[in-house]
Amino acid sequence: MYDPASAIKGKGAVFEAHPEHPAxxxxxxxxxxxxxxxxxxxxxxxxxxxxxxAEALRQAGYSYLEDITxxxxxxxxxxxxxxxxxxSFSLKQRIRLVVRLDGEDASLDSIxxxxxxxxxxxxxxxxxxxxxxxxxxxxxxxMMPEDWKGYPLRKDYPVEGYR
Amino acid sequence: xxSTVEELTGLAAVDPGIEDVVANAARNRxxxxxxDQTMVINMGPQHPSTHGVLRLVIEVDGETIVALxxxxxxxxxxxxxxxxxxxxxQVVPLTDRIDYLSPMTNNTAYALAVEKLLGLEIPxxxxxxxxxxxxxxxxxxxxxxxxxxxxxxxxxTVFLYCFREREKLMRIxxxxxxxxxxxxxxxxxxxxxxxxxxLYDKIRAFLVxxxxxxxxxxxxxxxxxxxxxxxxxxxxxxxxxxxxxxxxGPPLRAAGIDFxxxxxxxxxxxxxxxxxxxxxxxxxxxxxxxxxxxxxxESVKICLQALDGMPEGRIxxxxxxxxxxxxxxxxxxxxSLIHHFKIVTEGFGVPAGEATSSVEAAHGMMNYYVxxxxxxxxxxxxxRNADYANLQALETMCKGRLLADVVAxxxxxxxxxxxxxx
Numbered sequence: 282m283y284d285p286a287s288a289i290k291g292k293g294a295v296f297e298a299h300p301e302h303p304a305x306x307x308x309x310x311x312x313x314x315x316x317x318x319x320x321x322x323x324x325x326x327x328x329x330x331x332x333x334x335a336e337a338l339r340q341a342g343y344s345y346l347e348d349i350t351x352x353x354x355x356x357x358x359x360x361x362x363x364x365x366x367x368x369s370f371s372l373k374q375r376i377r378l379v380v381r382l383d384g385e386d387a388s389l390d391s392i393x394x395x396x397x398x399x400x401x402x403x404x405x406x407x408x409x410x411x412x413x414x415x416x417x418x419x420x421x422x423x424m425m426p427e428d429w430k431g432y433p434l435r436k437d438y439p440v441e442g443y444r
Numbered sequence: 445x446x447s448t449v450e451e452l453t454g455l456a457a458v459d460p461g462i463e464d465v466v467a468n469a470a471r472n473r474x475x476x477x478x479x480d481q482t483m484v485i486n487m488g489p490q491h492p493s494t495h496g497v498l499r500l501v502i503e504v505d506g507e508t509i510v511a512l513x514x515x516x517x518x519x520x521x522x523x524x525x526x527x528x529x530x531x532x533x534q535v536v537p538l539t540d541r542i543d544y545l546s547p548m549t550n551n552t553a554y555a556l557a558v559e560k561l562l563g564l565e566i567p568x569x570x571x572x573x574x575x576x577x578x579x580x581x582x583x584x585x586x587x588x589x590x591x592x593x594x595x596x597x598x599x600x601t602v603f604l605y606c607f608r609e610r611e612k613l614m615r616i617x618x619x620x621x622x623x624x625x626x627x628x629x630x631x632x633x634x635x636x637x638x639x640x641x642x643l644y645d646k647i648r649a650f651l652v653x654x655x656x657x658x659x660x661x662x663x664x665x666x667x668x669x670x671x672x673x674x675x676x677x678x679x680x681x682x683x684x685x686x687x688x689x690x691x692x693g694p695p696l697r698a699a700g701i702d703f704x705x706x707x708x709x710x711x712x713x714x715x716x717x718x719x720x721x722x723x724x725x726x727x728x729x730x731x732x733x734x735x736x737x738x739x740x741x742e743s744v745k746i747c748l749q750a751l752d753g754m755p756e757g758r759i760x761x762x763x764x765x766x767x768x769x770x771x772x773x774x775x776x777x778x779x780s781l782i783h784h785f786k787i788v789t790e791g792f793g794v795p796a797g798e799a800t801s802s803v804e805a806a807h808g809m810m811n812y813y814v815x816x817x818x819x820x821x822x823x824x825x826x827x828r829n830a831d832y833a834n835l836q837a838l839e840t841m842c843k844g845r846l847l848a849d850v851v852a853x854x855x856x857x858x859x860x861x862x863x864x865x866x
Binding site for chain 2: 282283284285288318319321323344345346347348350352353364366370373374375377396397398400401409422423424425426433434438440
């Protein structure tokens with residue numbers, strides 16, 4: 282069974298335990314928090330540095346953006362967690378890059394101009410969570426109808442919808 | 445064109461697809477205004493060759509595609525939201541409905557993510573059976589792909605032969621799970637049922653016969669001049685673009701990138717199986733056809749290895765608080781009855797944290813991202829399906845080609861709209 286004590290939490294502890302990890306080296310300056318849990322490395326960066334962090338990871342060999350998604354931690358703040366899952370074909374490992382956003386100002390820079398794979402994923406998060414991606418070439422709803430009110434995957438949106 | 449819509453109706457064009465395609469076309473031209481040479485064509489959402497409810501808005505100059513924008517969401521049912529209101533074990537039947545051509549692969553991906561959160565050890569027999577059924581699912585999905593792809597191109601006969609073999613697979617799935625399509629066979633911690641006694645013989649009989657059927661399909665298609673002309677050189681994407689757009693699965697391997705999750709980041713004991721990963725460097729529709737045909741042959745090899753080396757033992761992990769007890773035990777032992785009651789009424793708590801699982805589905809890389817807050821219901825479930833990212837690459841593959849090629853390219857990226865819209 283899973284042992285919670287096996288998780289390494291905090292930037293200092295993770296960077297000490299995995300000093301040779303390519304992602305740790307690449308994000309040494311940009312990381313604000315880190316976690317190594319269940320054999321998965323999660324690195325948190327500030328929202329202003331997301332484009333720089335994505336570029337640094339790409340330079341380190343993490344060339345394949347698999348997935349972007351969000352988690353709504355309502356009612357706690359910072360409310361939104363944007364999780365980027367990035368894979369390296371040569372290193373055969375993936376890393377989770379995380380940005381935390383306040384509910385009041387849920388916006389960050391889009392990485393679509395640098396990484397076209399992000400296009401649909403960012404639109405999906407905009408559509409279902411209402412997080413704004415600045416600089417996205419085509420930020421419109423993708424799943425829900427254009428005139429839909431509200432953001433269905435937010436935790437304060439009822440499962441049955443509004444009737 | 446957007447301007448024509450405005451003129452005709454007197455209303456501002458609200459059709460998002462058209463705005464999208466006009467903006468894309470403008471970017472392709474270097475932001476010069478649209479010429480009156482081009483025309484916008486709407487394809488779908490009710491179009492037989494879009495494999496579901498996919499709508500494409502295509503700007504053409506004569507017959508040549510200038511811009512193309514997929515408009516999706518017609519099948520959006522909010523499965524990710526529904527998952528948050530269910531117990532962990534109740535999510536399994538929902539995952540069947542994501543990529544409905546390979547339900548057991550979806551089940552496996554979800555189960556792997558939750559097992560990672562729980563830290564569960566899965567017994568070897570369950571892992572081998574998962575491999576066996578994952579590969580049978582790949583055959584199932586590839587058969588539907590080949591049949592419908594060929595039908596789109598105009599070779600109607602192949603469809604009938606493919607569905608003849610698929611029917612045999614369906615019978616196997618029915619024998620093992622009681623369902624033909626929505627199997628829900630793979631569960632958190634193992635599998636739902638012990639396979640019936642004669643099932644292995646049935647599967648073996650199918651597998652021994654199947655390679656000759658692949659020869660038959662190839663005999664029908666490979667030397668057919670229409671098939672060759674419609675496929676060769678169509679839908680090219682460079683390996684750089686494929687990576688940048690997040691393409692995975694057979695289209696990525698056909699572009700010369702030798703990456704397969706089963707081999708490179710093995711799960712469910714795939715590292716114990718010998719198989720090769722077919723690749724090509726041509727990266728057109730034909731290359732994707734060849735790669736998938738070879739993949740079917742490799743899947744047969746994996747299935748036979750799984751049958752030959754099938755370990756003995758239990759099909760579920762030893763975790764009475766998570767896995768429903770055997771019916772016999774439940775009716776005779778008080779403790780099992782309590783566990784059964786607790787699991788059914790309260791579910792089971794999963795330690796807080798987040799986990800990503802990744803499997804190589806028939807369509808490409810399938811990831812499940814599950815976040816737990818420590819309760820019996822998942823805080824967030826997110827499915828990353830290859831279909832969604834592969835669809836993004838459609839415009840790159842089609843641009844500059846003829847309108848009729850779109851049908852061939854859609855067939856070659858093998859999408860299921862259930863997996864895209866979720």
